[in-house]
């Protein structure tokens with residue numbers, strides 16, 4: 198079987214996981230890693246027996262590298278992704294894809310021009326329980342969808358990021374709400390603020406409204422002493438709850454409560470396997486660059502709503 202030659206750019210906490218998984222997958226061959234921090238690049242390269250680089254340009258000249266994961270800081274994701282696309286590489290870019298909508302639009306333009314694959318790291322979509330909920334909405338086994346709420350809260354992160362909690366954390370839930378409702382919200386109202394972070398918001402409550410009065414509520418913060426990541430979807434005939442951490446799914450109806458069992462699976466592994474199979478022409482992309490851009494647009498509208506105290510209407 199032909200393996201896809203891959204490399205990872207940014208070998209911090211998350212990039213190391215990409216490197217490990219590419220090494221494990223039967224579809225991919227990890228060939229190199231790159232980090233501006235030479236020590237990090239060397240350590241990770243040694244761990245996985247591949248070549249370290251500190252210069253992206255030099256690494257991207259390699260013809261055997263066909264696709265890359267971009268796992269640098271959020272504010273440099275788009276810039277590095279554009280370099281990779283211009284060098285002819287398919288790209289898996291971590292969320293939030295870019296620091297802002299302008300950068301994301303430039304990235305999408307380059308992707309179109311180069312005619313290559315781009316996927317954004319919205320790995321929650323690959324959790325089997327989430328896919329069960331999505332199917333139950335589509336087939337109406339849950340009845341008509343009424344609302345969805347999510348809570349993604351935890352302690353202050355160890356690594357101080359370069360974007361706030363909305364673009365770093367709530368962006369996962371913004372993407373999941375678009376995915377579950379199969380449409381874009383028409384308006385956003387949000388309250389966000391900062392209790393501990395000097396530069397960025399560290400808590401946010403976001404309400405998205407969809408056509409016909411359906412709603413989504415997103416709560417996210419870096420101020421809670423324990424880590425919780427849950428989703429509740431209310432339909433006219435049942436309620437579905439997913440714990441993103443344990444991946445337990447609970448379905449409650451008037452008649453019964455059931456817990457369909459899915460074996461726990463590493464979402465990042467499912468995501469990178471799907472990315473490789475898309476590039477190899479075996480699967481159709483579940484996530485596009487446009488999904489990344491739209492999630493960022495909603496995130497920016499939420500921040501604008503919070504700053505102005507007004508509902509922000511979205512043009513779809």
Ligand SMILES: NC(=O)c1ccc[n+]([C@@H]2O[C@H](COP(=O)([O-])OP(=O)(O)OC[C@H]3O[C@@H](n4cnc5c(N)ncnc54)[C@H](O)[C@@H]3O)[C@@H](O)[C@H]2O)c1
Pocket residue numbers: 206207208209210211212231232233234237253268269270271273274277291292293318319320356365
């Ligand atoms: N999808 C998810 O659930 C998920 C989870 C964690 C992190 N992430 C994303 O992954 C990215 C990295 O997060 P992290 O926690 O690993 O951060 P980190 O600070 O641990 O690592 C970032 C690494 O990138 C390197 N770097 C920065 N700019 C670079 C450049 N231009 N070229 C090469 N290397 C560069 C840094 O030296 C560092 O080693 C972020 O965008 C974050 O949002 C996504």
